[in-house]
Amino acid sequence: MSNATLKELSLKLATGACSSVELTHEYLNKINRLNNDLGCFITVDGERSLAQAQAADAQRSAGRAGPLTGIPLAHKDIFCTQGWLTTCGSRMLANFVAPYDAHVVERCSAAGMVTLGKTNMDEFAMGSSNETSYFGPVRNPWHRETVPGGSSGGSAAAVAARLAPAATGTDTGGSIRQPAALTGICGLKPTYGVVSRYGMIAFASSLDQAGPMARTAEDLGLLLNVMAGFDARDSTSLDRPTEDYLRDLPRSVAGLRIGLPQEFLAAGLAPDVQRAVDAAVAEYRKLGATVVDISLPNMGLSVPVYYVLAPAEASSNLSRFDGVRYGHRAAEYTDLLDMYKRTRAEGFGAEVKRRILIGTYVLSHGYYDAYYIRAQKLRRLIAQDFAAAFQKCDVIMGPTSPTTAFRLGEKSADPVQMYLSDIYTIAVNLAGLPGMSIPCGFDGGGLPVGLQIIGNYFDEARMLNVAHQYQLATDWHLKMPPGIE
Numbered sequence: 001m002s003n004a005t006l007k008e009l010s011l012k013l014a015t016g017a018c019s020s021v022e023l024t025h026e027y028l029n030k031i032n033r034l035n036n037d038l039g040c041f042i043t044v045d046g047e048r049s050l051a052q053a054q055a056a057d058a059q060r061s062a063g064r065a066g067p068l069t070g071i072p073l074a075h076k077d078i079f080c081t082q083g084w085l086t087t088c089g090s091r092m093l094a095n096f097v098a099p100y101d102a103h104v105v106e107r108c109s110a111a112g113m114v115t116l117g118k119t120n121m122d123e124f125a126m127g128s129s130n131e132t133s134y135f136g137p138v139r140n141p142w143h144r145e146t147v148p149g150g151s152s153g154g155s156a157a158a159v160a161a162r163l164a165p166a167a168t169g170t171d172t173g174g175s176i177r178q179p180a181a182l183t184g185i186c187g188l189k190p191t192y193g194v195v196s197r198y199g200m201i202a203f204a205s206s207l208d209q210a211g212p213m214a215r216t217a218e219d220l221g222l223l224l225n226v227m228a229g230f231d232a233r234d235s236t237s238l239d240r241p242t243e244d245y246l247r248d249l250p251r252s253v254a255g256l257r258i259g260l261p262q263e264f265l266a267a268g269l270a271p272d273v274q275r276a277v278d279a280a281v282a283e284y285r286k287l288g289a290t291v292v293d294i295s296l297p298n299m300g301l302s303v304p305v306y307y308v309l310a311p312a313e314a315s316s317n318l319s320r321f322d323g324v325r326y327g328h329r330a331a332e333y334t335d336l337l338d339m340y341k342r343t344r345a346e347g348f349g350a351e352v353k354r355r356i357l358i359g360t361y362v363l364s365h366g367y368y369d370a371y372y373i374r375a376q377k378l379r380r381l382i383a384q385d386f387a388a389a390f391q392k393c394d395v396i397m398g399p400t401s402p403t404t405a406f407r408l409g410e411k412s413a414d415p416v417q418m419y420l421s422d423i424y425t426i427a428v429n430l431a432g433l434p435g436m437s438i439p440c441g442f443d444g445g446g447l448p449v450g451l452q453i454i455g456n457y458f459d460e461a462r463m464l465n466v467a468h469q470y471q472l473a474t475d476w477h478l479k480m481p482p483g484i485e
């Protein structure tokens with residue numbers, strides 16, 4: 001059962017082929033067997049999970065079940081989850097038990113889903129490899145000595161290793177799509193504001209967006225139907241009519257115009273990745289799509305723009321972690337100021353400190369105009385490039401990541417090389433557009449390659465249709481890491 005999709009599990013539960021308790025037991029047993037090796041989960045509470053499963057079975061017996069009632073999932077440890085440790089992968093919050101549910105957790109619980117646990121992540125979502133977590137790195141199920149990507153690496157690896165049928169993630173600069181690509185699963189970052197950020201611990205508020213991670217495009221749509229929706233508690237949540245994101249799945253992609261940006265073929269793109277993406281585009285041609293050459297002339301500026309704006313917002317958002325009300329507090333200090341200093345020095349890891357320092361610098365007097373304001377102007381130009389491109393095409397395609405999964409520790413000493421892992425994903429966040437990654441092949445070493453699909457604002461249903469039709473014609477999304485049963 002652990003190899004079944006959400007749709008298949010929903011059918012099994014509806015027909016009585018299994019119960020939610022049985023299903024939850026199976027996943028918990030698998031987590032118990034494999035998690036020490038992979039490091040996907042920070043917190044697991046089997047007793048609590050099974051109690052939720054029993055409640056879901058009771059709902060089903062009473063005839064009140066929805067499509068996802070009784071199906072287990074994992075939550076990235078950035079989402080506040082009532083009664084559960086919510087650490088954000090940091091020593092700063094290693095003892096923090098959330099007193100309320102994030103909007104995403106609330107919606108999943110209301111749909112009757114069962115929480116399996118909280119997944120490992122780069123500290124405060126800052127990283128591209130899941131190596132900055134205070135609780136240790138996550139290992140890629142396809143090759144244990146490689147990274148799963150980040151910051152949602154724990155969620156991605158859990159789904160890839162069949163420790164959970166689906167998981168939640170967050171994407172600030174590619175943190176759903178890049179780990180999805182590196183672990184051979186599907187991940188979707190919705191249009192900014194479609195999913196509420198309430199209860200999601202903030203990194204960069206104008207960029208952060210929650211989204212689903214699963215094995216198929218259809219499963220992503222099932223989850224997005226639950227996660228999306230207006231939330232008055234989040235001032236950036238968009239008040240829009242409810243959508244069925246599965247509505248276009250059966251539609252043919254004949255006549256679809258695919259934009260291929262010339263900037264996606266720049267130096268640094270691994271040949272194996274390019275070959276897999278080219279083959280995926282060729283498959284779309286067979287399905288009746290046409291290809292249009294487009295340009296995103298300012299895309300090369302997205303990494304420097306992001307690493308001005310995101311740290312600036314992070315330096316502000318992380319100022320609340322001072323040891324006064326919750327989280328870590330230094331054991332010894334002389335006065336209040338010393339307590340602040342020691343607490344933050346002990347509680348934050350090296351990458352978080354680096355970004356706080358960068359953010360504080362670019363916001364400081366004398367540098368605000370030169371860096372922060374200039375970056376905001378360039379952000380607008382990047383968004384305008386996408387707007388011009390969508391006049392010529394329906395979706396944009398290209399690689400999700402310039403390489404497949406790299407070895408643990410390979411880029412840890414070189415922050416710039418690590419940051420370039422997100423070169424194809426960051427611009428989407430800066431523009432607030434929806435983007436997704438789906439598996440499209442493997443490199444010569446047997447590591448997965450991800451195809452990125454970028455849509456115009458609120459085009460999630462079309463993107464899911466495009467991905468689903470490709471998955472009907474191919475089987476890359478069905479491949480399983482070796483040694484995973």
